[in-house]
Amino acid sequence: MNFFSAVGEDISNFFTEFGNDFYLNFIKNARWQYLVNGLGVTLKVTLFAVIIGIVLGFLVAIIRSTHDKAGTMTPFLKFVLNVLNFLCNVYLTVIRGTPVLVQLLIIYFVIFASVRIDKSFVAIIAFGVNSGAYVAEIVRGGIMSIDQGQFEAGRSLGFNFAQTMWYIIIPQTFKNVLPALGNEFIVLLKETSVAGYIALEDLTKGGDIIRSQTFSALLPLLAVAAIYLLMVVLLSNLLKILERRLRSSEK
Amino acid sequence: MKNSNPEKPFNPETDPLISVKDLQKNFKGLHALNGVSLDIYKGDVVFVVGPSGSGKSTFLRCLNRLEEPSGGEIFFEGVEITDRAVDINKHRQKMGMVFQQFNLFPHMTVLKNMTQAPIKLQHISKAEAEAEARKLLDRVGLLDRENAYPNQLSGGQKQRIAIVRALCMKPDVMLFDEPTSALDPEMVGEVLQVMRGLAEEKMTMVVVTHEMAFAREVASKIVFMADGQILETGTPDEFFNHPKTERLKQFLDKVL
Numbered sequence: 314m315n316f317f318s319a320v321g322e323d324i325s326n327f328f329t330e331f332g333n334d335f336y337l338n339f340i341k342n343a344r345w346q347y348l349v350n351g352l353g354v355t356l357k358v359t360l361f362a363v364i365i366g367i368v369l370g371f372l373v374a375i376i377r378s379t380h381d382k383a384g385t386m387t388p389f390l391k392f393v394l395n396v397l398n399f400l401c402n403v404y405l406t407v408i409r410g411t412p413v414l415v416q417l418l419i420i421y422f423v424i425f426a427s428v429r430i431d432k433s434f435v436a437i438i439a440f441g442v443n444s445g446a447y448v449a450e451i452v453r454g455g456i457m458s459i460d461q462g463q464f465e466a467g468r469s470l471g472f473n474f475a476q477t478m479w480y481i482i483i484p485q486t487f488k489n490v491l492p493a494l495g496n497e498f499i500v501l502l503k504e505t506s507v508a509g510y511i512a513l514e515d516l517t518k519g520g521d522i523i524r525s526q527t528f529s530a531l532l533p534l535l536a537v538a539a540i541y542l543l544m545v546v547l548l549s550n551l552l553k554i555l556e557r558r559l560r561s562s563e564k
Numbered sequence: 565m566k567n568s569n570p571e572k573p574f575n576p577e578t579d580p581l582i583s584v585k586d587l588q589k590n591f592k593g594l595h596a597l598n599g600v601s602l603d604i605y606k607g608d609v610v611f612v613v614g615p616s617g618s619g620k621s622t623f624l625r626c627l628n629r630l631e632e633p634s635g636g637e638i639f640f641e642g643v644e645i646t647d648r649a650v651d652i653n654k655h656r657q658k659m660g661m662v663f664q665q666f667n668l669f670p671h672m673t674v675l676k677n678m679t680q681a682p683i684k685l686q687h688i689s690k691a692e693a694e695a696e697a698r699k700l701l702d703r704v705g706l707l708d709r710e711n712a713y714p715n716q717l718s719g720g721q722k723q724r725i726a727i728v729r730a731l732c733m734k735p736d737v738m739l740f741d742e743p744t745s746a747l748d749p750e751m752v753g754e755v756l757q758v759m760r761g762l763a764e765e766k767m768t769m770v771v772v773t774h775e776m777a778f779a780r781e782v783a784s785k786i787v788f789m790a791d792g793q794i795l796e797t798g799t800p801d802e803f804f805n806h807p808k809t810e811r812l813k814q815f816l817d818k819v820l
């Protein structure tokens with residue numbers, strides 16, 4: 314047999330096989346919808362978890378750095394602050410000391426056990442609360458890295474503690490921690506892939522469902538991986554542009 | 565709120581604008597201020613000088629309670645601001661402060677640096693605050709820089725902006741902590757020029773500085789501090805030409 318025709322046959326076989334596989338995994342029975350719907354769920358969970366994470370993270374960071382900076386205040390305020398700081402420390406220790414998957418399972422099977430509730434809502438809460446702990450430490454580092462003189466300048470103009478934080482410290486902190494925050498959200502996007510453990514049909518679960526129906530693993534999982542990769546690359550670039558924008562605004 | 569003299573309301577023409585009584589400040593066992601008493605009247609230009617570590621900055625920063633006094637009393641416009649119940653933020657609005665390191669807000673333009681506090685704290689309209697800010701910018705020759713960010717300015721420009729930022733609040737007293745110490749020598753003059761202008765307009769000022777020639781020229785009163793105490797108070801003439809204490813004589817020998 315001619316060598317070239319053998320290779321040609323192999324190649325054409327490959328393409329026929331690939332075509333068949335592709336058809337089976339994505340086109341037949343509109344299986345691509347598992348991926349598209351899953352992607353939607355993944356994006357929704359990530360987006361809302363990010364929002365919860367930012368709000369929670371900033372809140373915890375502000376409480377903790379207020380506690381650390383604590384100037385003079387009434388004994389009552391001091392007591393309240395101490396209690397809040399203690400709660401924040403418990404939160405940070407527990408969340409950062411246990412795997413996110415365990416947290417997700419506990420929230421779903423224990424905390425929300427007796428209520429029928431939207432699974433994506435549970436995932437949003439779990440990943441948001443988890444992310445908040447990491448964001449909090451990033452933001453606290455950011456607040457601490459702002460020059461004390463900024464704080465004093467704000468206070469000397471007559472701004473109270475909260476106003477100084479809001480108008481002067483937080484905007485600068487936000488700019489400083491943006492790269493680290495962005496990174497955290499890219500991590501979060503990927504971490505949500507364990508949401509399938511509570512039978513939430515996210516992107517990963519979508520690919521897995523296809524796999525279990527077609528008994529072919531390669532294409533569905535490759536597709537899932539490619540979509541994650543694409544999103545991460547896209548997000549990273551978006552972040553870079555945003556950073557450059559922020560930096561150029563004061564050049 | 566306690567008044568220095570409850571029977572009589574504060575009279576800015578005859579009562580001291582700031583009255584410091586036996587002020588103490590400890591930093592974990594270190595006595596930075598050891599019973600400082602001083603009256604500052606409206607229109608006074610008080611220069612605080614003394615060797616490094618004598619407590620000058622600490623004293624100045626206690627005046628608006630950036631540093632919390634450990635003991636003693638400070639009255640500002642008749643109100644005891646060392647009273648914990650007092651809303652210190654209200655009084656700080658009337659006490660402008662200028663720092664050695666400028667401390668402009670790097671994320672805001674010059675104009676925003678200047679107008680943020682008046683708009684948010686004194687509820688002045690944006691247009692009004694900006695008009696006022698431009699007037700002040702014009703006075704210090706920086707009207708063309710209103711849209712610049714602080715890192716686009718030279719040190720001297722930054723400090724001039726820091727001064728007018730404080731002035732935007734229409735303070736009754738201005739506190740300066742070594743306003744020219746972080747500047748390149750060729751930029752010192754432009755900042756001193758602005759301060760000279762303020763003194764001529766009878767702005768009440770408390771200035772911590774090492775610029776002795778400037779103190780001699782502008783001060784109405786010079787305070788000499790050492791070891792957390794005021795050792796001498798006098799006019800520039802008394803201070804430079806007739807020092808009473810040995811410590812001041814030594815100090816003048818060193819710095820002149």
Ligand SMILES: Nc1ncnc2c1ncn2[C@@H]1O[C@H](COP(=O)(O)OP(=O)(O)OP(=O)(O)O)[C@@H](O)[C@H]1O
Binds near residue numbers: 616619622
């Ligand atoms: N936050 C602080 N914590 C501990 N000690 C302090 C603090 N601030 C000042 N001190 C100490 O208090 C003393 C007085 O300091 P202060 O800064 O008031 O001196 P100064 O007269 O302004 O000196 P300089 O001319 O060097 O600025 C010094 O011994 C200083 O080390």
Ligand SMILES: [Mg+2]
Binds near residue numbers: 620742
């Ligand atoms: Mg000092």
